[in-house]
Amino acid sequence: MKTRLLTAAVALPIVIASIVLPAYYPQTVWLFVAIAGFALAAGLFEFYSLTKKLELKADAAIGYLGAALLFVGFVFDAPAKSPDLLFATLALLMIVVLVSQMFRFQADFSKMLTGVSVTLLGVMYVAFLGGFLVATRVGFETHAGLSTHLLGYFFLVIFGSDTGAYFAGRAFGKHKLAPGISPGKTVEGLVGGLAAAAGFGALATWWFFPELPFKWSIPLAMVLAAIGVLGDLCESAMKRGSKTKDAASILPGHGGLLDRLDSLLFGAPILYYFARFYFGG
Numbered sequence: 540m541k542t543r544l545l546t547a548a549v550a551l552p553i554v555i556a557s558i559v560l561p562a563y564y565p566q567t568v569w570l571f572v573a574i575a576g577f578a579l580a581a582g583l584f585e586f587y588s589l590t591k592k593l594e595l596k597a598d599a600a601i602g603y604l605g606a607a608l609l610f611v612g613f614v615f616d617a618p619a620k621s622p623d624l625l626f627a628t629l630a631l632l633m634i635v636v637l638v639s640q641m642f643r644f645q646a647d648f649s650k651m652l653t654g655v656s657v658t659l660l661g662v663m664y665v666a667f668l669g670g671f672l673v674a675t676r677v678g679f680e681t682h683a684g685l686s687t688h689l690l691g692y693f694f695l696v697i698f699g700s701d702t703g704a705y706f707a708g709r710a711f712g713k714h715k716l717a718p719g720i721s722p723g724k725t726v727e728g729l730v731g732g733l734a735a736a737a738g739f740g741a742l743a744t745w746w747f748f749p750e751l752p753f754k755w756s757i758p759l760a761m762v763l764a765a766i767g768v769l770g771d772l773c774e775s776a777m778k779r780g781s782k783t784k785d786a787a788s789i790l791p792g793h794g795g796l797l798d799r800l801d802s803l804l805f806g807a808p809i810l811y812y813f814a815r816f817y818f819g820g
Contacts, residue, residue: 602658633659744756
């Protein structure tokens with residue numbers, strides 16, 4: 540627990556600074572982009588490490604290249620400003636992966652489909668879903684401070700939900716939520732996490748995000764928390780399949796970056812498209 544708290548004490552101020560500083564110093568927007576790029580690259584590495592333990596032969600080099608191309612697209616907010624470019628990048632990635640794996644598996648084509656699948660899944664799971672956080676950072680600057688408010692709200696809700704679920708599960712947890720996937724999760728923890736998400740969503744509206752009224756901030760927070768639990772469970776299933784406790788040990792007491800990203804990845808596109816439809820831009 541001490542190691543976990545120490546890691547959080549070091550990492551959280553950096554994340555908070557990367558979210559808040561651009562509201563006062565616009566040029567620091569690249570701090571968040573840089574942190575996100577590092578986190579997503581590390582998460583993709585950890586994902587491919589999990590597949591390697593199952594002897595699934597992902598083509599990591601092609602995967603990193605595809606992830607880099609998508610990341611650049613998200614940096615320029617391709618989902619809103621250049622959706623055709625984003626779709627073209629995805630189409631090109633599909634073609635390149637299929638052609639490259641065709642030559643790679645000439646000695647044994649029976650492994651080609653798994654090679655193609657895990658290579659593409661890694662890119663789509665980590666870089667594509669995670670890229671929406673980057674697009675949220677850069678895509679709403681036409682509204683003063685909106686990107687900062689959106690990301691502050693998102694991380695407050697997700698981290699608050701995780702904390703609420705942890706303590707509610709420890710204090711009241713009796714009924715397993717999905718014992719075959721993640722034995723530590725309980726129904727009581729889920730309820731506590733959803734309640735905490737609602738509370739932190741309301742806190743965000745009252746504290747710094749009046750543009751998002753309670754009638755939206757609270758339901759959205761609960762949706763983000765619920766989808767975050769599903770993201771956590773999906774990553775847990777992958778780890779169980781590869782007989783791995785943590786995706787990596789880069790964050791002492793927390794496991795790997797993929798272990799921290801799992802709930803964020805599923806929520807990122809929901810946050811982005813909600814903001815796009817609600818606030819425009």
